[in-house]
Amino acid sequence: xxxxxxxxxxxxxxxxxxxxxxxxxxxxxxxxxxxxxxxxxxxxxxxxxxxxxxxxxxxxxxxx
Amino acid sequence: xxxxxxxxxxxxxxxxxxxxxxxxxxxxxxxxxxxxxxxxxxxxxxxxxxxxxxxxxxxxxxxxxxxxxxxxxxxxxxxxxxxxxxxxxxxxxxxxxxxxxxxxxxxxxxxxxxxxxxxxxxxxxxxxxxxxxxxxxxxxxxxxxxxxxxxxxxxxxxxxxxxxxxxxxxxxxxxxxxxxxxxxxxxxxxxxxxxxxxxxxxxxxxxxxxxxxxxxxxxxxxxxxxxxxxxxxxxxxxxxxxxxxxxxxxxxxxxxxxxxxxxxxxxxxxxxxxxxxxxxxxxxxxxxxxxxxxxxxxxxxxxxxxxxxxxxxxxxxxxxxxxxxxxxxxxxxxxxxxxxxxxxxxxxxxxxxxxxxxxxxxxxxxxxxxxxxxxxxxxxxxxxxxxxxxxxxxxxxxxxxxxxxxxxxxxxxxxxxxxxxxxxxxxxxxxxxxxxxxxxxxxxxxxxxxxxxxxxxxxxxxxxxxxxxxxxxxxxxxxxxxxxxxxxxxxxxx
Numbered sequence: 369x370x371x372x373x374x375x376x377x378x379x380x381x382x383x384x385x386x387x388x389x390x391x392x393x394x395x396x397x398x399x400x401x402x403x404x405x406x407x408x409x410x411x412x413x414x415x416x417x418x419x420x421x422x423x424x425x426x427x428x429x430x431x432x
Numbered sequence: 433x434x435x436x437x438x439x440x441x442x443x444x445x446x447x448x449x450x451x452x453x454x455x456x457x458x459x460x461x462x463x464x465x466x467x468x469x470x471x472x473x474x475x476x477x478x479x480x481x482x483x484x485x486x487x488x489x490x491x492x493x494x495x496x497x498x499x500x501x502x503x504x505x506x507x508x509x510x511x512x513x514x515x516x517x518x519x520x521x522x523x524x525x526x527x528x529x530x531x532x533x534x535x536x537x538x539x540x541x542x543x544x545x546x547x548x549x550x551x552x553x554x555x556x557x558x559x560x561x562x563x564x565x566x567x568x569x570x571x572x573x574x575x576x577x578x579x580x581x582x583x584x585x586x587x588x589x590x591x592x593x594x595x596x597x598x599x600x601x602x603x604x605x606x607x608x609x610x611x612x613x614x615x616x617x618x619x620x621x622x623x624x625x626x627x628x629x630x631x632x633x634x635x636x637x638x639x640x641x642x643x644x645x646x647x648x649x650x651x652x653x654x655x656x657x658x659x660x661x662x663x664x665x666x667x668x669x670x671x672x673x674x675x676x677x678x679x680x681x682x683x684x685x686x687x688x689x690x691x692x693x694x695x696x697x698x699x700x701x702x703x704x705x706x707x708x709x710x711x712x713x714x715x716x717x718x719x720x721x722x723x724x725x726x727x728x729x730x731x732x733x734x735x736x737x738x739x740x741x742x743x744x745x746x747x748x749x750x751x752x753x754x755x756x757x758x759x760x761x762x763x764x765x766x767x768x769x770x771x772x773x774x775x776x777x778x779x780x781x782x783x784x785x786x787x788x789x790x791x792x793x794x795x796x797x798x799x800x801x802x803x804x805x806x807x808x809x810x811x812x813x814x815x816x817x818x819x820x821x822x823x824x825x826x827x828x829x830x831x832x833x834x835x836x837x838x839x840x841x842x843x844x845x846x847x848x849x850x851x852x853x854x855x856x857x858x859x860x861x862x863x864x865x866x867x868x869x870x871x872x873x874x875x876x877x878x879x880x881x882x883x884x885x886x887x888x889x890x891x892x893x894x895x896x897x898x899x900x901x902x903x904x905x906x907x908x909x910x911x912x913x914x915x916x917x918x919x920x921x922x923x924x925x926x
Contacts, residue, residue: 404802407835411803411819414830419818423573426821429456429521431444431578432646432672 434695434760435666438585438858438899439533439687441540442526443676444519444578445547445566445826452562456521459564463523464506464516466553467546488592488657488667509877511852511868512542513860520647522578523547523566528860529879529899532762533688533769535855537680538842542850544568548826549851568676569824570633573817575618577637579646580676581654582687584669585661585899590698595669596642596653601706602693602745603652603673604715605738607632608724609776610686612675613793615800615820616812619716627720628811629800631793633675635719641711646672652711660879662897669694673715678824678833680841681790685776688769691761692749701752706744707731722797724780739781746773789839796823799836862902865911866920873917886918894924 416422449459507517513528525546527539547566554564571577586595611631616624619636630636643651656670671690677683696702707730708714714728718738727735736744750770758766772790779787780794788794800816809815823832842850854864866882867874875891876883884892896902914920 403837404798407799408802408806410835411832414822414832414835415815416818416822416830420814423814423817423821426446426448426567426572427574428446428572428576428578430576430647431520431522431524432581 433756434698435585435587436531436900437691437695437761438529438531439536439691440527440529440583441536442524442581443543443568444522444524446569446572446578447523448565450563450565452560457518460518460521460523461506462557463550463554463564464508464518466557467550468508468516486657488655509863509867511854511864512539512850513854513864514539514543516546528854528864529858530855531857532765533684533691534765536687537684538846538850540683541680541842541847544826545847546851548828551826566826567821567824568678568826569612569821570675571614571618573616573618577634579672580674582671582674582690584671584691584694586667586669586694587698588665588667595697597704597707598697598702599693600641600652600711601708601741602690604708604711605718605741606686606689607635607719608738608742608780609791610674610677610682611719611793612677613796615817617720624812629722629797630719631722632719634673635715638673638712638715652715661899677792679790679792679795679838681772681839682792684841685769685772688765689773692758692766692769693745695760696749696752699756701756702748705732706741739777742777746777789837795836795838796820799832856904859896859899859902861904862896862907869911870917884917884921886921892921
C-alpha cells in the first residue's frame with residue numbers, strides 16, 4: 369500500500385459568476401507539469417519493455 | 433417520494449497469464465481459488481432465484497440465457513457481503529449492496545484490493561514463476577469488451593418507459609467526467625489517425641438504445657429485470673453503459689449523479705425535453721471528441737454539447753434538492769455529489785487540468801500526450817496503447833493510475849476493513865455477519881437469501897427480500913445474542 373500516498377489536490381470550486389477568466393490555474397498548471405515530467409522520467413522503468421508484444425498479446429474474451 | 437437508491441457495482445477484470453500457457457477461465461478460477469481458500473471457506477452460490485432472461489419490458493427470453501449458469505465455475509460469497517466469481521472468461525466481483533455512492537467507492541476499492549491480493553496468492557500457488565495479471569479496464573483494444581455494471585434500486589411503480597427515455601441523456605453524456613479514456617478506437621472503419629484518443633472505453637460498443645443483451649448489440653439502457661428482492665415493489669436497474677474507473681472520484685460521481693437522476697425520474701421531476709435525437713450515434717460522437725466542443729442533436733431540434741446537457745441536468749438536480757431534499761441518496765453524500773458535479777463541469781469547461789486528479793480520461797490523456805511529445809510518437813504507436821493498458825494494471829509496481837496523483841477518498845484502513853467487513857446499512861450486513869459467524873452452517877447464499885444446514889432436514893432458507901432490512905441497526909444485537917445458527921433460526925422463526 370506504500371505506493372498509494374498521492375497528495376490530495378484541491379480542485380478550485382466554481383464560485384458563481386465572480387471568478388476571473390484565467391486566475392490561479394497557472395501555478396497549479398506548472399506544478400502539475402513538473403510532476404508529469406517526474407513521472408515521465410520514472411515511467412521508462414515501469415513500462416512494459418516490449419510495448420509491441422505486450423499490446424499484441426493482450427487479448428481478452430468478450431464478457432458480461 | 434423516491435425510494436432509497438441502494439446501489440452497487442460489478443466489475444469484470446481483464447486477465448492475462450505471463451510465463452505459462454493457460455486459458456482465461458482456468459486462470460480466473462486459480463485466481464479466485466487462491467484468495468478464497470486462503471481467506472474464506474467457499475460458500476456455494478444459490479442460483480434458484482437467478483433469472484437473467486427476464487426483461488423489464490414484461491417478457492422473458494428463456495433461450496437467450498439458458499446455458500449461462502455454469503455451476504462448475506468458482507462462485508464465492510465473501511464476508512464483506514460481496515460475490516467473487518468467474519463470469520465468462522473473467523474474474524468478477526460484485527460489491528455488496530450499498531446505501532450511497534461513497535460506500536460504493538469504498539467497496540469497489542476493496543474489490544480491487546481483493547483482486548490484487550488474489551494475484552499475489554495465485555503467484556505463490558503457481559510457484560513456477562508464471563504470473564496472473566489483472567486489469568481494471570473494459571476493452572483489449574481489439575474489439576473485445578467486458579463490463580463494469582452498476583445497479584440501482586428503483587420503485588417498481590415508476591413506468592419503465594419513463595426511466596428509459598429520461599435516463600438516456602445522462603448515460604450518453606456523463607462520460608465527460610466518468611470516462612476512463614482510451615487510446616484509439618475500436619469502432620469499425622475508424623483509424624487512430626481519425627480518433628487518436630477518446631473519453632470512454634465502452635462507447636465504441638453500443639449499438640442499441642434499449643434491450644436485454646449485454647454481450648452483443650449492447651444497449652445504452654439494459655432491460656434485464658432481475659430485482660434480487662421483492663419484485664412487486666422494486667426493480668434493479670442494471671446499467672451496462674459505464675467504464676470501470678481507477679479514479680475514485682470518477683466512480684463517486686458516476687454512481688452519485690446517476691442515483692440523483694434516478695430519484696428525480698421516480699419523483700417525475702426531471703422532464704423529457706432533454707431527449708437526444710440519436711443516442712447511439714451521440715454516445716460515440718461525444719466519446720470521440722476530447723475537445724468537448726462537438727454538438728449533438730436533441731429531439732426538439734436544438735444542438736447542444738455534452739457539457740451543456742450536463743449543466744442542464746445539474747441545474748435540475750439542484751432544483752430537485754431544494755424541493756425534495758436528497759434523503760434517498762443520503763443527504764450529506766448527495767450534497768457533496770452536487771458540489772463536485774458542479775466543480776467538475778466547470779473544470780472541464782475552463783481548464784481540464786484542474787480536474788486531472790478526479791477524471792480518468794483527463795489523467796490518462798495528459799500522460800499519453802506528454803509521453804508522445806517527449807518521444808516524438810505518432811498516434812497508433814504501440815507504446816501509447818501500452819500506456820493505456822498499463823494505466824489499469826492492478827499490480828502496484830506497474831499500475832500507472834497510481835502514479836498520476838488521483839485524489840484518494842477512502843483511507844487505506846477503510847479499504848482494508850471493507851475487504852472483510854460488510855456495510856452496516858443494508859441487508860449485506862446480515863449476509864456478511866452470518867458468513868463470519870457460521871461459515872460451516874451456511875451451504876448457499878444469494879443476494880436475497882441464505883440457506884442454512886443445521887444438521888437436521890430440511891435445509892432452512894432465510895429470505896432477505898428487503899434490501900434495507902438486516903442492517904446493523906436491525907440485527908447486530910440479535911446476531912450477537914445467538915451462539916449458534918440453530919438459535920438464530922429459532923429466533924427468526926418466532
